[in-house]
Amino acid sequence: MTRPTRRFPRPTAMAHLLVSDVVREGDTVVDATIGNGHDTLFLKRLVGSSGEVIGFDIQDQAIAQTRDRLGENNAVHLHLDSHENMSSYLDGEVNAVMFNLGYLPGGDQTVITIPESTLAALKAASEHLAINGVITIVAYIGHEGGSDEALKVDQWAEALCPDHFSVIRYEFSNRKNKAPYLIGIQRLA
Amino acid sequence: MTRPTRRFPRPTAMAHLLVSDVVREGDTVVDATIGNGHDTLFLKRLVGSSGEVIGFDIQDQAIAQTRDRLGENNAVHLHLDSHENMSSYLDGEVNAVMFNLGYLPGGDQTVITIPESTLAALKAASEHLAINGVITIVAYIGHEGGSDEALKVDQWAEALCPDHFSVIRYEFSNRKNKAPYLIGIQRLA
Numbered sequence: 298m299t300r301p302t303r304r305f306p307r308p309t310a311m312a313h314l315l316v317s318d319v320v321r322e323g324d325t326v327v328d329a330t331i332g333n334g335h336d337t338l339f340l341k342r343l344v345g346s347s348g349e350v351i352g353f354d355i356q357d358q359a360i361a362q363t364r365d366r367l368g369e370n371n372a373v374h375l376h377l378d379s380h381e382n383m384s385s386y387l388d389g390e391v392n393a394v395m396f397n398l399g400y401l402p403g404g405d406q407t408v409i410t411i412p413e414s415t416l417a418a419l420k421a422a423s424e425h426l427a428i429n430g431v432i433t434i435v436a437y438i439g440h441e442g443g444s445d446e447a448l449k450v451d452q453w454a455e456a457l458c459p460d461h462f463s464v465i466r467y468e469f470s471n472r473k474n475k476a477p478y479l480i481g482i483q484r485l486a
Numbered sequence: 487m488t489r490p491t492r493r494f495p496r497p498t499a500m501a502h503l504l505v506s507d508v509v510r511e512g513d514t515v516v517d518a519t520i521g522n523g524h525d526t527l528f529l530k531r532l533v534g535s536s537g538e539v540i541g542f543d544i545q546d547q548a549i550a551q552t553r554d555r556l557g558e559n560n561a562v563h564l565h566l567d568s569h570e571n572m573s574s575y576l577d578g579e580v581n582a583v584m585f586n587l588g589y590l591p592g593g594d595q596t597v598i599t600i601p602e603s604t605l606a607a608l609k610a611a612s613e614h615l616a617i618n619g620v621i622t623i624v625a626y627i628g629h630e631g632g633s634d635e636a637l638k639v640d641q642w643a644e645a646l647c648p649d650h651f652s653v654i655r656y657e658f659s660n661r662k663n664k665a666p667y668l669i670g671i672q673r674l675a
Contacts, residue, residue, distance in 0.1 A: 302618055303507045303508050303618065304618070304652065304672065304674075305504060305620075305652050305654050305670060305672050315494060318492045319492050429491055429492065429493070431494075451659070454659065454660065455659050455660050455662065456660070457660050458660075459660050459661050462660065463493065463494050463658060463660075464658065464659050464660040464661075465494050465656065465657065465658055465659065466655075466656070466657050466659040467654065467655070467656050468654065468655050469652060469653060469654055470640070470643065470644050470653045470654065470655040470669070471643065471644050471645070471646050471647075471648050471651065471652075471653035472648050472653075473644070480659070481494060483493065483494050485493075
């Protein structure tokens with residue numbers, strides 16, 4: 298008898314797990330790095346037609362392919378802008394903000410997220426986060442500049458006040474300096 | 487309308503999640519540190535009456551209270567012995583081995599797991615692990631000697647060959663040097 302092979306969740310799968318534990322139908326959520334649109338679609342399914350997904354990407358290609366996939370409607374708003382400007386697009390609190398750092402898979406590998414705008418976006422996200430809301434960040438360290446960015450995100454997250462934010466880190470620890478890892482942030486108070 | 491409060495899983499809950507993804511009815515599993523018997527009970531429910539749970543603890547109190555709770559039967563074997571001797575009690579492969587390091591909650595806080603026997607037990611566990619099988623270790627660093635033990639376990643796990651073992655680490659990273667964390671090991675090949 299063969300057993301189904303279940304492996305430890307990848308960081309992207311763990312991010313989905315943490316977000317789906319918290320986000321409910323009707324919530325407002327953000328995909329801070331639309332990319333190939335996987336997280337946008339995942340978020341849209343969680344919040345349903347009564348919720349709202351607000352997405353950001355600086356590349357036309359990401360917006361266009363995700364719009365083809367999801368359609369633009371009352372529930373999904375895709376913006377061709379940097380996530381560091383997300384505050385301009387948010388009215389109130391959000392229940393989840395998802396980041397996938399690095400470059401667009403299948404796209405131009407020289408167009409990457411960089412520490413300054415990533416940190417500005419994370420700060421904005423943390424300021425708009427509802428109580429119990431979560432931010433997930435999948436950090437990639439294989440590309441040029443990736444490990445520097447990941448380190449800066451780590452340092453920022455680890456300095457968050459433990460009375461107000463719970464911060465988790467999920468990594469494949471015998472593949473350090475190679476495998477992507479997850480940082481999760483939940484607002485407690 | 488109030489929302490149910492869902493917080494990021496504690497390391498013990500994440501350990502249960504990783505184990506329940508892999509363990510099936512009829513499997514053979516090990517609770518390497520019976521303690522208050524929570525993991526023993528959890529494992530018994532996963533493997534059912536056709537499976538086998540083999541438990542170890544060096545304290546009578548842990549064995550006695552867990553035997554009261556679960557009964558000793560064909561499916562549960564509790565041994566008053568150190569987990570470092572687990573090989574003597576195992577015939578074949580096991581699908582999961584769970585460790586909770588530190589002291590017995592509510593018991594004598596000077597009776598703690600120590601690096602030498604913990605590492606010997608981990609080595610034995612890894613040698614008996616079936617493919618896809620998992621080891622979980624919840625490491626506590628608040629007590630005397632805890633952080634030294636945790637560091638040694640980390641170093642051992644991070645040195646495991648990535649072709650044969652997947653190793654994850656799940657921690658609350660803005661509560662470093664305080665909060666317990668989880669190390670998970672899965673045999674790949």
